Amino acid sequence: MSLSIESMTDVLVVGSGIAGCATALAAARNGAQVTLVTKASEPEEATSWWAQGGIAVTRTDPAAFKRDIRTASDDTAEPEAVDVLVENARSAIEDVLFETLDVPFDANGSGYEYGREAAHSKRRILHVDASTGRHILGPFLSHLAGLDSVTIHQDTAALDLLTHEGRVHGAYLESDGDVEPIFAGTTVLATGGIGALYPESTNPDGATGDGIAMAALAGADVRDMEYVQFHPTVCTEGEPFLVSEAVRGEGALLCNADGERFMPDYHADAELAPRDVVARAVAREREQTGGVRLDVSPLAFSEAFPDLVALCDSHGVDWQAGIPVAPAEHFLCGGIAVDSDGRTSLDRLFAVGECSRTGVHGANRLASTSLLEGLVWGLRAGRAATGFDPQRIEVPDLLDRDPALPERFGAEKSVRLHRVMSEHVGLERTHAGLKRATAALRRLKGEVDAYTRTRTSRDLYELRGKSVTALLIARAAADNPTSTGCHYLAEEPTANVD
Numbered sequence: 401m402s403l404s405i406e407s408m409t410d411v412l413v414v415g416s417g418i419a420g421c422a423t424a425l426a427a428a429r430n431g432a433q434v435t436l437v438t439k440a441s442e443p444e445e446a447t448s449w450w451a452q453g454g455i456a457v458t459r460t461d462p463a464a465f466k467r468d469i470r471t472a473s474d475d476t477a478e479p480e481a482v483d484v485l486v487e488n489a490r491s492a493i494e495d496v497l498f499e500t501l502d503v504p505f506d507a508n509g510s511g512y513e514y515g516r517e518a519a520h521s522k523r524r525i526l527h528v529d530a531s532t533g534r535h536i537l538g539p540f541l542s543h544l545a546g547l548d549s550v551t552i553h554q555d556t557a558a559l560d561l562l563t564h565e566g567r568v569h570g571a572y573l574e575s576d577g578d579v580e581p582i583f584a585g586t587t588v589l590a591t592g593g594i595g596a597l598y599p600e601s602t603n604p605d606g607a608t609g610d611g612i613a614m615a616a617l618a619g620a621d622v623r624d625m626e627y628v629q630f631h632p633t634v635c636t637e638g639e640p641f642l643v644s645e646a647v648r649g650e651g652a653l654l655c656n657a658d659g660e661r662f663m664p665d666y667h668a669d670a671e672l673a674p675r676d677v678v679a680r681a682v683a684r685e686r687e688q689t690g691g692v693r694l695d696v697s698p699l700a701f702s703e704a705f706p707d708l709v710a711l712c713d714s715h716g717v718d719w720q721a722g723i724p725v726a727p728a729e730h731f732l733c734g735g736i737a738v739d740s741d742g743r744t745s746l747d748r749l750f751a752v753g754e755c756s757r758t759g760v761h762g763a764n765r766l767a768s769t770s771l772l773e774g775l776v777w778g779l780r781a782g783r784a785a786t787g788f789d790p791q792r793i794e795v796p797d798l799l800d801r802d803p804a805l806p807e808r809f810g811a812e813k814s815v816r817l818h819r820v821m822s823e824h825v826g827l828e829r830t831h832a833g834l835k836r837a838t839a840a841l842r843r844l845k846g847e848v849d850a851y852t853r854t855r856t857s858r859d860l861y862e863l864r865g866k867s868v869t870a871l872l873i874a875r876a877a878a879d880n881p882t883s884t885g886c887h888y889l890a891e892e893p894t895a896n897v898d
């Protein structure tokens with residue numbers, strides 16, 4: 401094959417973040433030949449690499465952990481999914497992160513140093529300074545690369561699923577302009593989030609919603625798409641970067657441009673309130689007073705978070721004067737609907753990690769539960785996805801299609817998409833705005849579809865991923881008349897009559 405990729409595999413995993421890696425590990429341990437493809441050319445391009453605050457773990461009080469998840473979600477998290485997460489957390493972390501990968505979590509004389517973040521009632525977060533993700537993903541990828549039964553292909557994008565009579569048989573893969581099918585016993589989507597749909601996001605650029613779009617276009621159920629989480633504290637000076645919730649967990653305070661602390665006026669838990677509450681409060685105070693700063697003077701910031709100090713220094717941010725912050729898109733709580741083993745509604749298709757909707761997060765995610773969800777569901781899906789033989793089916797050849805797009809086609813569409821998503825499908829929404837967004841996104845998707853019928857390129861398919869996913873989000877938001885968690889409906893603006 402021109403791609404130099406095997407044409408058949410037992411388990412095809414698309415995406416090499418924590419969820420894809422955990423799936424590959426479990427499938428390989430179960431005796432499967434695994435092909436792990438990622439469009440990333442460097443591990444840094446996965447959101448998992450960027451994770452800061454850490455990974456929550458069940459300690460002596462699982463009931464409190466479950467309660468915190470449900471409370472943060474506005475009581476919309478599904479109890480069965482929460483049970484799966486909390487009851488498997490300890491064993492998954494011990495098995496993979498302690499024993500297999502030996503992740504150097506921060507410790508003190510008496511054992512691991514558990515951190516606390518917003519909406520957690522207890523200290524339960526394992527971390528490596530504020531750069532936990534890279535200390536997990538680096539060793540994870542190295543470990544998988546050493547296994548005979550796992551083949552990793554970087555810079556290789558899945559464009560579309562291969563389906564026949566309701567069953568998924570693999571995917572079209574693109575690398576260096578060549579496109580080929582790979583036939584798989586099972587296909588596992590682990591493609592991460594959707595940050596690229598918004599002009600301001602904490603995610604890497606490749607978070608274009610590809611897996612969700614591919615699954616939805618193949619007919620899989622997709623749920624809870626309106627629940628897009630915005631992180632409250634993204635530094636606004638220079639190139640934006642996230643300031644972990646762990647900093648508020650250790651005592652940092654939010655102050656407006658008048659120097660006043662405001663969170664106690666919004667919620668009894670003040671700075672430790674659920675993310676959606678803090679994000680809306682920060683946005684309002686910025687609008688009313690002109691800015692918000694994260695005051696880190698109540699804690700020993702440079703001792704507790706040397707990595708964040710280095711990040712501030714490299715961005716020219718004087719953290720001692722308070723870090724200027726604003727909300728930005730961070731995480732999608734919904735996605736491809738899956739069961740407790742990551743099975744989607746389509747035969748032989750699984751989804752794990754941020755692209756999936758397990759029910760754990762409901763309408764709003766509790767901090768530091770996403771890495772855990774990817775790990776727990778990845779291990780479960782990897783086991784469940786083994787034991788199916790790949791089958792070659794007749795598929796159209798995409799090779800002879802013209803990859804070229806008109807100049808500025810992609811840039812123009814992305815600018816329009818960003819404008820619609822930030823104006824109408826952001827932190828606060830209105831019925832009228834969502835209606836307008838749905839209509840505009842439907843038109844935009846139609847324009848992109850006109851090209852995917854005759855052309856094939858990674859850029860075009862990423863654009864398709866964004867336009868399909870954006871429309872799914874806007875439609876779900878327009879169909880949900882109730883403000884819950886991240887889906888917040890503001891009053892319709894009244895006509896100006898003076």
Ligand SMILES: Cc1cc2nc3c(=O)[nH]c(=O)nc-3n(C[C@H](O)[C@H](O)[C@H](O)COP(=O)(O)OP(=O)(O)OC[C@H]3O[C@@H](n4cnc5c(N)ncnc54)[C@H](O)[C@@H]3O)c2cc1C
Binds near residue numbers: 454
């Ligand atoms: C700045 C930041 C800090 C965070 N901190 C924390 C934290 O402290 N704790 C926590 O629990 N969560 C945190 N999160 C959230 C968490 O990191 C992510 O939700 C989680 O890592 C997602 O993992 P994943 O495996 O699903 O996706 P990712 O890690 O994003 O991996 C997705 C992979 O899929 C690949 N891919 C995408 N599309 C395709 C395609 N079409 N073909 C092939 N490959 C494809 C990508 O290149 C990537 O390799 C943070 C997020 C950000 C942005």
